Amino acid sequence: MKKFDLHNDPKIETGFKIPEHYFENLEDRIMNQLPEQDVKVISLWQRKSVWISGMAAVLVVSFGTWFYFNQQSTELSVSSQEYLAYSNDITTEEIAYHLTDEDITTIEKELGLYDTESETYVNEYLN
Known part of the structure; x- marks a missing residue:
């Protein structure tokens, strides 16, 4: 196999050429070819309602779990205290x-x- 010396060997031409001033107005040509689109407007109230409902759901779940675990712990602590107080006497x-x-x-x-x-x-x- 023949070794390649990239620094000293002559460069191979690709055969592809870019027309002059191609990139100068490329963006304008592409934007002219795109169809006009209507901008979708989202009101701020709709976004606020999503945030408000999300926060309300989080509050309901957090208070529900707090109430559930607090109720269980008080029932267990009362019964265990009564048991310890009267178990021997x-x-x-x-x-x-x-x-x-x-x-x-x-x-x-x-x-x-x-x-x-x-x-x-x-x-x-x-x-």
Whole structure:
């Protein structure tokens, strides 16, 4: 393979030539060929409404998450404090003594102790 010496070898002509003064008025010729377009006007109020609605959405989400986590933490802290305060000193008889009838019915509803299936099972077992 023949070695190339770029500094000493004669240059090869490409065969392409640029007409004289081609770049001087190129921009004017291109702009004349483009069709006229109407400029789209966007009012500032439309942009403001997008920003306002975006900020409102962020505020709603942030307050919602803050309220959700704050509510969970207060419920957990109250129950843990009550548990620590009474875990060693109180017995089940003392708990039953302090419960009202409304508390007992609420507990029964939450636990589902008196379902119709449970009542029929107990009645059949006792008979």
